[in-house]
Amino acid sequence: MKLNLYPIRLPLRDPFTISRGTITYQDSLVVELKHDGIAGYGEVTANDYYGHTITAMSDALNGLSEEDLAMCFDDSPESNWLHFSKRLGGDMFSLSALDMASHDWHARHSGSTLWHHWGLKWNSDLQSSFTIGIDSIEEMKRKLDADSGWDLYKIKLGTDHDLEIIRQLRQCTTATFRVDANCAWSAQQTIDYSQELQHLGVQFIEQPLPRSADAADKQRVLEESSLPIIADEDCQTEADLETCFELFDGINVKLCKCGGLTPARKMLTEAKRRGKLTMVGCMVESAVGISGAAQLAPLLDFADLDGANLISGSPTDGVKVQCGNLHMPARLGIGAELVSTALPQFLVQ
Numbered sequence: 238m239k240l241n242l243y244p245i246r247l248p249l250r251d252p253f254t255i256s257r258g259t260i261t262y263q264d265s266l267v268v269e270l271k272h273d274g275i276a277g278y279g280e281v282t283a284n285d286y287y288g289h290t291i292t293a294m295s296d297a298l299n300g301l302s303e304e305d306l307a308m309c310f311d312d313s314p315e316s317n318w319l320h321f322s323k324r325l326g327g328d329m330f331s332l333s334a335l336d337m338a339s340h341d342w343h344a345r346h347s348g349s350t351l352w353h354h355w356g357l358k359w360n361s362d363l364q365s366s367f368t369i370g371i372d373s374i375e376e377m378k379r380k381l382d383a384d385s386g387w388d389l390y391k392i393k394l395g396t397d398h399d400l401e402i403i404r405q406l407r408q409c410t411t412a413t414f415r416v417d418a419n420c421a422w423s424a425q426q427t428i429d430y431s432q433e434l435q436h437l438g439v440q441f442i443e444q445p446l447p448r449s450a451d452a453a454d455k456q457r458v459l460e461e462s463s464l465p466i467i468a469d470e471d472c473q474t475e476a477d478l479e480t481c482f483e484l485f486d487g488i489n490v491k492l493c494k495c496g497g498l499t500p501a502r503k504m505l506t507e508a509k510r511r512g513k514l515t516m517v518g519c520m521v522e523s524a525v526g527i528s529g530a531a532q533l534a535p536l537l538d539f540a541d542l543d544g545a546n547l548i549s550g551s552p553t554d555g556v557k558v559q560c561g562n563l564h565m566p567a568r569l570g571i572g573a574e575l576v577s578t579a580l581p582q583f584l585v586q
């Protein structure tokens with residue numbers, strides 16, 4: 238029984254900007270659970286906004302006991318989740334990587350892919366969007382052009398000229414747009430923008446208002462927006478679900494925020510049962526994280542799993558997202574593996 242941690246630094250193809258700032262590389266932590274000759278993998282990225290560093294997450298995971306580790310292999314990730322949530326002090330980020338590695342190990346141990354192990358049917362119609370970060374309009378056009386061929390683009394907004402960005406990008410492609418304002422808009426702005434955005438071929442608006450905005454404002458946006466409104470920053474854990482069902486048309490679930498595949502699967506299943514739109518998003522992560530999240534495809538209306546497409550080279554291999562299509566490798570579990578020849582150059586000591 239062994240727990241191995243691989244802290245890696247992933248260089249980005251292009252600097253990536255959202256309404257909160259710009260990054261040129263992404264630090265990430267790959268978790269490997271090994272037992273009975275089988276390795277299960279999970280991944281979580283560091284995130285300054287949510288206050289999670291590689292050191293803190295590594296320390297938390299290295300603090301697990303032999304008994305804890307044995308539980309990962311003896312019991313299901315679902316039955317272990319609450320235990321590890323407590324053991325990791327409620328740190329959903331490190332928990333999500335451990336939970337993914339556990340799911341991967343158990344599915345491999347049973348000789349199955351994870352989605353099949355869960356009893357789900359593969360959703361081959363699902364396509365991922367490709368994200369265009371905030372930049373000058375010329376640069377955003379260049380990025381759209383450099384990754385043409387996708388049917389869906391998620392455009393990050395939150396500037397003082399958001400509609401102009403979409404008008405100009407509309408000239409470049411007939412693809413469907415989704416927009417993510419990352420909390421940058423007011424209620425009135427969202428309602429006003431939604432009409433033109435609908436005419437410009439936008440499918441939905443992700444998180445227009447801040448999480449701290451009044452519920453009455455969110456309610457008004459829900460009622461008066463011409464486009465569906467999807468919760469992201471408002472939908473972090475299972476505890477947020479009821480409020481999101483009241484105030485949004487759908488939810489975007491991120492594994493690192495909710496604590497992994499175990500709660501994500503529950504949240505998405507419940508959202509579908511309640512007639513809400515379902516989406517899974519990612520951070521800028523390598524193929525391990527993307528492969529884990531891709532197992533949820535059967536439960537999704539929308540996918541935003543282009544994280545590994547934004548990095549330059551990778552120490553991992555797994556599900557590939559090419560022009561939006563999800564290609565599953567012929568492997569068990571989540572389908573991911575470490576590329577040992579490439580790993581050393583990405584490892585952070």
Ligand SMILES: [Mg+2]
Pocket residue numbers: 417419443444469470518
């Ligand atoms: Mg978002």
